[in-house]
């Protein structure tokens with residue numbers, strides 16, 4: 384899976400967030416936070 388914020392490949396574990404019934408994974412809490420601020424910017 385890819386971190387939608389920074390584009391890094393991420394493991395199936397770790398920081399995740401559900402948005403529009405989809406689960407997104409992040410490399411770190413900072414990317415998760417950025418996604419939360421403006422999800423539509425990262426979801427295509």
Ligand SMILES: [Zn+2]
Nearest residue numbers: 386389410414
């Ligand atoms: Zn990241």
